[in-house]
């Protein structure tokens with residue numbers, strides 16, 4: 001049941017979008033916090049677990065995850081880490097964005113089945129992403145139907161990944177490989193969020209505080 005929470009966090013993002021439309025800096029803090037938190041649970045929980053049986057292969061799978069996310073970025077234009085650029089003159093369903101977000105989200109569904117801290121990291125990470133997608137779709141004048149269809153389909157992808165991890169028997173042999181790939185995906189997304197949060201190199205105390213808070217909370221939970 002808890003594995004449906006990433007679905008709920010997308011819906012939450014959709015409904016919070018109205019509030020954050022007026023509060024751009026609040027959204028930036030939420031994004032920074034989510035990046036710091038996700039990076040921390042990846043380093044504190046997933047990485048040690050992945051190397052419990054040390055092997056070069058694990059490193060290779062993590063690298064594959066980073067490379068995969070770099071490729072997905074070409075199609076999503078950065079939606080996984082917090083900004084969207086689509087063809088402004090088209091209100092058609094954005095298939096490339098949808099496909100890349102879906103692959104990303106299905107992979108995220110695997111590690112959350114075994115670790116609740118990572119589940120929490122993914123839930124928190126999805127809220128600002130859903131807000132950003134909703135705000136973008138509104139601004140680009142997509143119909144409410146298209147926006148909602150997109151978000152609902154996008155929202156079921158992580159629970160779908162969790163379902164596959166638990167019930168698709170032949171995948172059982174590949175779980176540690178897929179979890180290592182997801183570490184690479186998280187490392188890329190979370191570090192990009194942190195990197196882009198200080199893009200203009202302007203010192204922002206509140207943002208710095210939200211990042212430290214994200215790390216501390218992840219450490220102590």
Ligand SMILES: [Zn+2]
Nearest residue numbers: 078081083196
């Ligand atoms: Zn970017």
Ligand SMILES: [Zn+2]
Nearest residue numbers: 080104108125
């Ligand atoms: Zn994600």
